[in-house]
Amino acid sequence: MDLNYSAEDERFRVELRAWLKSHLEEFRALPREPTAAVQYSRDWQRKLYEAGYVGLAWPKEFGGHDAPPTQQVIFGEECAKAGAPALINTIGLSILGPALIANGSSEQKARFLPRILRAEDLWCQGFSEPGAGSDLASLRTSALIDGDDLVVTGQKVWTSLGPVADWCFLLVRTSSDGPSQHGITYVLMDMKSPGVELVPIKQITGKSHFSELFLESVRIPRANVVGKIDEGWAVAKSTLGFERSGLAGVVELERSLARLGKAAKRSGRDSDPLVRQRIAQLHIEKDTLKYTGYRVLTKQIRGEAPGPESGFGKLAASEFRKRIMDLGMDLLGPHAVIGRKDPQALDRGRWPGLYLDARAYTIGGGTSEVLRNIIAERSLGLPKSK
Ligand SMILES: Cc1cc2nc3c(=O)[nH]c(=O)nc-3n(C[C@H](O)[C@H](O)[C@H](O)COP(=O)(O)OP(=O)(O)OC[C@H]3O[C@@H](n4cnc5c(N)ncnc54)[C@H](O)[C@@H]3O)c2cc1C
Structure with a gap:
């Protein structure tokens, strides 16, 4: 496993960070109606596209940049750190686009791919x-x-x-x-x-x-x-088979852990040894997930077949997210059930929504039970479940 980014990757990171710093401020300052959220997100993706940051891993002939997988990971890390809005056309970019590149006719590629990148078709x-x-x-x-x-x-x-x-x-x-x-x-x-x-x-x-x-x-x-x-079915399987290293999700989890640390302080329970132990355990697991992601990434860069660790990322990250939210709710005690609009809410009333939403991640894109079966059968060679 290689834990270092190349000099070119680091240059990419510095440039992207500077771009986000100047454009995010400028973009957030624009007047916008609450009802115009979708257009705001389309405009944000378009801006990133024009700056060369959308379709990083797509081939150049289809409007992409043929960038190494490390740069896609850096993009996810830097956007999460800067608090940038997510790319709205994520389904088009991460599922349909690669499926068309691999299986589409030349007319379909010419018609649909550029419009996915520019967020013209969601x-x-x-x-x-x-x-x-x-x-x-x-x-x-x-x-x-x-x-x-x-x-x-x-x-x-x-x-x-x-x-x-x-x-x-x-x-x-x-x-x-x-x-x-x-x-x-x-x-x-x-x-x-x-x-x-x-x-x-x-x-x-x-x-x-x-x-x-x-x-x-x-x-x-x-x-x-x-x-x-x-x-x-073969097209659908190739669509569903695009493995991700799971590293972009780790950045999101790091942000949730930071939020959890603040909640522990605010609740006054940050000196409780049991709370400290639970938080430390979550940090250890997050790092385990991160290094497992690096193993997948290293194999991708070397062009090797993904190993058993590749199916593990989504399962582990979604189950882990649930445990972060469980602890957040425990820390807030009775405040945990106070929602966003209530003036007595702690942490802007975010936790109930985050806690409930965490369940969805263990279902969408393959449930945890089904993923465990896949890992057991295909990676560990255990007998098929009946
Ligand atoms: C947030 C979110 C977004 C989604 N977005 C989309 C979308 O955009 N488009 C789309 O098409 N779908 C979408 N889905 C649907 C998602 O793909 C399905 O919910 C998922 O595949 C599970 O299918 P199901 O809900 O029918 O549950 P079922 O397959 O009926 O499963 C019910 C329960 O049985 C368990 N189970 C099923 N089979 C087995 C087995 N062999 N062994 C052990 N346990 C098993 C499951 O783990 C689950 O707990 C989304 C789901 C969520 C939560």
Whole structure:
């Protein structure tokens, strides 16, 4: 494992830090309406794109920078440290873009990739259904082929960013013959198509981050099929298989730990040996996670196959986030249930929302139980679960 960044990476870090310092201040000072949050985020991504910081790891021919994976990690670290807004088109950038680069037609690449980078088209993902989550291949949303179109009917659920998305990449069933993975097709759907209805789902946090997506005879041109009809499972698997080192998530966890330290001081319990021990244990685990991330990154740089540690990052980081929030709630005691708008709230009433939201990270993108099965079977060679 190599723990040092190259001189070029360090130069990149210094330049990015300076860019963020000047542009974040300037950007935050702009007048903005509370209702214009989405446009604000689109503008922020566009600004980063123009400065050359979006699509770092994408190939140059598709508008990217062919940057080493270390620079993507540095980008995540510096943005989190500066408190920069997250890139709004994260689903387009991290899931659909790489899937199109690997599997899309040249027309699809030319049409969609530049608009993803510039946040002109925001994307959402229509994979999960009420009866198909962990067992995604049991999906039932169907598509009939009618001339040059696919006619799609069915229901998707938990569609993140649905209300703001311009486009959705969907898995639909075009055939029921053979094993369930066969007969699935990967399509790109304009969210403004007739027959598309979105119903926001109110979450336990009070927010509506995702929606139900109802599709009634929605016509999608055949030109929007990625890969081949009936063979979308391979495209979906390549999409889901983009391994991340998990290092960007570690920076976010470092920020949560710093917030936790402040909460301990404010509660006056920072001298309690049991509290100190729990905080120290969390710091140790965070460092373990960080160095595991470095091992994955080192393998990526050397072009080696990812080892057992690669599947570990998402599982460990999401479970770890829950433990940070548990301790935060313990420290605040009765104040922990006072929400954002209450004048008596400590820490601006953030903790209840953070605590509840932490559960979602152990479900989205693969549940902890399913990830444990994958690690057990594929990495540790244990017998298959029944
Ligand atoms: C914040 C968030 C954002 C999301 N965004 C999107 C999105 O944008 N697009 C999209 O398509 N989906 C999205 N999802 C859906 C997500 O992918 C699914 O929730 C997830 O795959 C689990 O599926 P499920 O909810 O149907 O649960 P199920 O698969 O029904 O699982 C229910 C429970 O059974 C357990 N379980 C299931 N199978 C096994 C097994 N073999 N062994 C042991 N335990 C098992 C699970 O761990 C879970 O505890 C999002 C979810 C969340 C929480």
